[in-house]
Amino acid sequence: MTLRYDIMDKEVMISFQTTLAVSKALEAIAEEKQMSVSCLIDAILQKHLIENKRFEDHALDRRRTPRKTVSLSAYLGDSNWQRRDFQEIEILDLSINGVRFSLPKTASLQIINGKEIDKYIIIFRLPDYSWPLNVQITPQRIFETDKEVQIGASLINPDYCTYTAMQQYLA
DSSP states (O other): EEEEEEETTTTEEEEEOHHHHHHHHHHHHHHTTOOOOHHHHHHHHHHHHEEEEEEOOGOOOOOOOOOEEEEEEEEEOOSHHHHHHHHEEEEEEOOSSEEEEEEETTTSSOOOTOOSSSSSSEEEEEEOOOEEEEEEEEEEEEEEEEEEEEEEEEEEEOOOHHHHHHHHOOO
């Protein structure tokens, strides 16, 4: 099937393969709605793009290494705080370069657009690793839901032991 339509006064041709049943169904719907097949497909695609546009600022995947989905309990705080002041969080995914975690909205610690404190510390334990890991992070992206705030953060120069433990776990 080949479509031709105008975009900004320029003709663009898009070709794609489909089954005979899909082609006949598109032609029948287009005839019923009194429009061309290319206009129908354009309308379907426009509707899909509008309905599924949830993360406008996350259009580009900036990750340099793949992340592993996990569910790890951890503690988040400032390096100047006492350990009892650290906030309990849940790590949602992890990579060599970064971490994504959730912070309850009811938490006393509020990260507002990553500007309150430039650097935080996360303390967590990997499965099958006996020592807790202590990494410094800087928040990069914040996404709020009704119950929680999800934060994507970059790791700042993890030490050798932390790096090798994470590398073994992620392999």
